[in-house]
Amino acid sequence: MPSYTLIGKIGEGGMGVVYRALQLPLERPVAVKFLPASLMARPEALPRFMREVQICTRLSHPNIIKILDCGEMNGQPFYAMELLEAQTIRQLLKERGRIPVAQAVEIFHQVLEALEYCHREGLIHRDIKPHNIMVDGHNHATLMDFGLVKILDASGLTHSRQILGSPHYMSPEMLRGETVGSQADLFSLGTVVFEMLCGQKAFPGKNIRDIGRSILYGEPPGLSSLAPDCPPGLVKVIEGCMKRALEHRYQTTGEVLRDLNRFEAGGAPRGRTGETGDRPAPESPR
Structure with a gap:
């Protein structure tokens, strides 16, 4: 030993x-x-x-x-x-403020590949955040910290009433303590990519209550206005990951990879299969 x-x-x-x-x-x-x-x-x-x-x-x-x-x-x-000779995305953002589009896209693609593999294995990570993605000097990304991982049941869902993970990057269904599937990882990754490109969190707040209200009832700042160098096709892919309503969010990691590949090849992303647009945000409770 x-x-x-x-x-x-x-x-x-x-x-x-x-x-x-x-x-x-x-x-x-x-x-x-x-x-x-x-x-x-x-x-x-x-x-x-x-x-x-x-x-x-x-x-x-x-x-x-x-x-x-x-x-x-x-x-x-x-x-x-x-042992990775690398930095977390959190460390990179602290040093640089934001991450250039080309580098962010490459990281986005690699983490999607890792998540697609996990989802095929019947697992959801449930804690995608800048601290849990490391990037080395060659821009190779590594997903880590599987402490909150859950095994999906036959329906492709996992059941938990506990609210675990990092509030800034939680999907709406996780915040509500609902049954979650692989789409929760896509939402979280979308918020991470948003932060890489903009240098600020998509859903800010001083405490979990404020953050939760922002995710459940607010809208993130416009990605195009905060990162004007971000191409419209990439904006569409990221926003497709961050849809509040499950029926309007990308359904699978494969759908996101398909659209990201189309964007990288110079084509136009198609959005979620059967997409008709997001529903209005529900009224915030007083």
Whole structure:
């Protein structure tokens, strides 16, 4: 069984602490994620951590993080994963303000490919956000953090009354605690691409209540006005991901990829199959 020498902390999140480490005896650089002792008392923490390990080890895709090993070190559960010399989209936005159109499109395409693979495997990620997408110096994108992943049932839906994830990037159906499908990931990815291009969140707010009202009853600022260099065809694809009503949002990752491919080839995106336009936003409760 391999052992590890920890070198230094890389980062810390709500469900784990990540260290740079060497895997011995290979002396292979890896990243090691621990479930902190402070979370062990929560009944859902360890099962969620282990589910992430079990699911990620069965996935094999160039744009999804690779899990190499798992175990326990000094009483703390951990897993080792490939070490990425990369930055999160959040870090890129903090440094640059916004991401150029060509680079954003390339990242968009790669994450869609990763999500299409996940959805074919019967999984939805449920936590697509700038912190969970890493981009290296060659603009290779990697989707990570599968701690909230859910397995779809035979209907293509997953059932949960819990509101989990990052509010700014949640789909309306997730915020309402409803049954969700793969379209929830598309909505979240649309908000991330919007933010890459504009340098600001599609649905701002000071707290979860304000953010929720913005997502459920408001409209994001016009993408074309905030990012005038964003071509109309690309705007249509992103807005198609961010439709509030499920029946007007893209139905599958394949539909989005089809339209993004058409845009990249110089053609016009067709929109969602059978699209007739979005319905008006419901009146906000007083």
